[in-house]
Amino acid sequence: MKKDSPIRLIDAQTVSHLRSQSIYHALAYAMKPGAPDTVVLSRPGSRYACVGFHQDAARELDLDFCRAQHIPVIRRETGGGTVLIDPNQLFVQWIFQPEHLPRKIDTRFQLFVKPLIETYQFFGIKAYAFPPNDVHVNGKKIVGTGAAAIGNAEVVTGNFMLDFDVATMADILRVPNEAFRDLFRQSLDSYLTSMKKELGIVPDLEELKRVYCEKCRTAIGRTLEPGAFTQEELDWMESLDAKFSSEEWLLEIRKPPAPERLVKVHAGVWIGDVSYMAGEKEIKATIRTRDNRIDRIALADSALVDPPAKARGMENALHNVEMEEEDLREVLEAFFELHSASTPGISPDDWIGMILKMQRAKLQIIGQ
Amino acid sequence: MAHDKINECVILKNLYYSVPDNTWVRVNDDGTVTIGMTDVAQSLAGPILHAKAKGVGVAREKGKPIATVESGKWVGPVKSPVTGEIVEVNEEVAKDARMLNKSPYNKGWILKMKPTNLQTDLADLLTGDAAVEAYRAKITQDGVTCTHIEGSDEY
Numbered sequence: 455m456k457k458d459s460p461i462r463l464i465d466a467q468t469v470s471h472l473r474s475q476s477i478y479h480a481l482a483y484a485m486k487p488g489a490p491d492t493v494v495l496s497r498p499g500s501r502y503a504c505v506g507f508h509q510d511a512a513r514e515l516d517l518d519f520c521r522a523q524h525i526p527v528i529r530r531e532t533g534g535g536t537v538l539i540d541p542n543q544l545f546v547q548w549i550f551q552p553e554h555l556p557r558k559i560d561t562r563f564q565l566f567v568k569p570l571i572e573t574y575q576f577f578g579i580k581a582y583a584f585p586p587n588d589v590h591v592n593g594k595k596i597v598g599t600g601a602a603a604i605g606n607a608e609v610v611t612g613n614f615m616l617d618f619d620v621a622t623m624a625d626i627l628r629v630p631n632e633a634f635r636d637l638f639r640q641s642l643d644s645y646l647t648s649m650k651k652e653l654g655i656v657p658d659l660e661e662l663k664r665v666y667c668e669k670c671r672t673a674i675g676r677t678l679e680p681g682a683f684t685q686e687e688l689d690w691m692e693s694l695d696a697k698f699s700s701e702e703w704l705l706e707i708r709k710p711p712a713p714e715r716l717v718k719v720h721a722g723v724w725i726g727d728v729s730y731m732a733g734e735k736e737i738k739a740t741i742r743t744r745d746n747r748i749d750r751i752a753l754a755d756s757a758l759v760d761p762p763a764k765a766r767g768m769e770n771a772l773h774n775v776e777m778e779e780e781d782l783r784e785v786l787e788a789f790f791e792l793h794s795a796s797t798p799g800i801s802p803d804d805w806i807g808m809i810l811k812m813q814r815a816k817l818q819i820i821g822q
Numbered sequence: 823m824a825h826d827k828i829n830e831c832v833i834l835k836n837l838y839y840s841v842p843d844n845t846w847v848r849v850n851d852d853g854t855v856t857i858g859m860t861d862v863a864q865s866l867a868g869p870i871l872h873a874k875a876k877g878v879g880v881a882r883e884k885g886k887p888i889a890t891v892e893s894g895k896w897v898g899p900v901k902s903p904v905t906g907e908i909v910e911v912n913e914e915v916a917k918d919a920r921m922l923n924k925s926p927y928n929k930g931w932i933l934k935m936k937p938t939n940l941q942t943d944l945a946d947l948l949t950g951d952a953a954v955e956a957y958r959a960k961i962t963q964d965g966v967t968c969t970h971i972e973g974s975d976e977y
Binding site (some may be wrong): 506507508531532533556558559560563571586587601602603644707711 | 892926
């Protein structure tokens, strides 16, 4: 198979929730040297939750709620975080010979998101790449992507977000308290978007696929020729459907409880529930950060502020402050002085310590 | 330690390499081998967040996955450069996967195996100057420049 050979295009249409995951895994496992590169388009027939390969499903999701609501949970073999997937998403999956994709992951994502962005733009949505691997519209995420080496293939996945069910996504997540869930729900609404949200309507699906394939052909510089699954690929799908349905596979990863609960809304926006021991007093807050600044902070106990009525003012003072010790200290000391407020037994250093715990936990998760 | 640097990528000359799979093998005095991923591999993956190795006692053929690593953007297998049985897994890497980025040839080793056919497997791997030259060609062809996060081993 040469690098300029046609790409097999498989429009799998609407498939079961299991197949929406097993198809691209199967094609990768079945790939032999010389086999064609493939682009798959598919849409799940029903909603489900999906966790990344290294995630502890029980720690990420309220599995009891999922069961009660008949929302299946699948653990995929690609990385990344927890997502809710439903028929309002059109999947785009590339399963390529490794030498047919850029070796550098960043360059690979640039290539992968190009036709997605151009398709969104065709429909009037001002989408742009948000490195390393997302697509945004006016600061809101509209595409999440992932990549993996599976079998002998390299896989890249993404989607067209036709519409998004914010309420269910917020409901399925395991959270420390309901205030955290409310903030998460509100954040999804503020920082994720969809074609319906941007355009007021969902474009015709066939037209969307036609435009994407055309943009794909231009971006990759190769033709796309409709094809079908091989028997070996179908056999792999059967076996992967069974694996992805099993509790053993789903719950294989177990991790100890984390001291802080942090959730990524998108690459620039995080929500965390943090606590800190100020001497013998425990101080707690729910914090949302955006691009390394405090976007919102809610103290768990306003009674720690004297007078308590000033607690909201303290939260407001911290809004938009950079997550840096100096900046936080300056704002806190100025607030206490200007507003004749105090937090008896809790020093500015304690508050700073609590806020920076969130920062450290975030850096730990993203590997920095 | 004798080494070469190509586009900032460190290649230690005393190790055996599977260049296509970006793994290395160190032959130990007790008959076991230590296996890890190369500087090139850690650079291509980016900051590694998770690493999960197969367990002790698991037998693996050469070329089959012995571990999976995940960076923020990519998940992939580490393929065994030899056939044998896993006898030890580096728990430090399981606790802190960034060890793979910081110290790919030392503290970031992934596991040890008792090989069943070592001399045959070693014959398929490259070492010394041959490994350096093979990496020079690969690194140039793929346009790779290695990156090292804070706290990485110095060479």
